Amino acid sequence: MTAFRTTGPEGEPVTLAEAKAHLRLQHDSEDELVTGLIRAAREEVEAATGLALMAQTWRKVLDALPRDRTVRLTPHPVREVLSVTVFGEDGEGSVVNPAGYAVDAVSRPARVHFKTPLVPTASLNGIEIDFVAGHGEAATDVPDLLKRAMLVLVAHWYEFRGVHGASDQPVSYPAGYERLIAPFRRRRIA
Incomplete structure (x- = not known):
């Protein structure tokens, strides 16, 4: 990660x-x-x-989800999760529906919990989470x-x-x- x-x-x-x-x-x-x-x-x-x-955009990259399907996001505070993308072995990306995960932006670190497992077929860096962090604009x-x-x-x-x-x-x-x-x-x- x-x-x-x-x-x-x-x-x-x-x-x-x-x-x-x-x-x-x-x-x-x-x-x-x-x-x-x-x-x-x-x-x-x-x-x-x-x-x-100040507000800035970050990307968290993972090979696979942790066993508990919860990803911790830093830096703090997380203002918004923009998108979650899962990649296939040919590099094609598929955006995950926001209904498939819950965001806890109050905790430090912020957490994204996925309701079902994500299975990227790309062996490396198969999951990307784009988010905005910062106290404000x-x-x-x-x-x-x-x-x-x-x-x-x-x-x-x-x-x-x-x-x-x-x-x-x-x-x-x-x-x-x-x-x-x-x-x-x-x-x-x-």
Whole structure:
């Protein structure tokens, strides 16, 4: 099982203007750098929390269904399952009727339970589940603590950009970053 993003978010939770105000930058000469830091900060927060901050499309690919016929979807929150496709050995796809499965988007991770077994005849990657994950389309849909964590990262990386080379980044995380994202991390019971 693997999941990958097929369409990224249309925007970022933090705007260039917000980041520049946080950095107290009044010139435009480093806008490209700050824009890249915003994108990197979003990706870091998403990776650390297992969340999709802004709406984006993902695809989960499986060889076969698990024995319990329940597939777990990440990242969280899952907003909608767009389609489930089963492939034959010649590569022909067949879309599964949504009445054949139930979606639990409330749980973390979200789950898709199939009422009957799916039997792909393709030996590898025979099942694809396309879904939308993210808090919403607008930056205002993203929790403020996560946006604050992004701004803290942007400021830290901006401040220490010359100390280490680009290939060494991120070298460190700022104080307080872990505390900001802690409520959003997925916890496991040992």
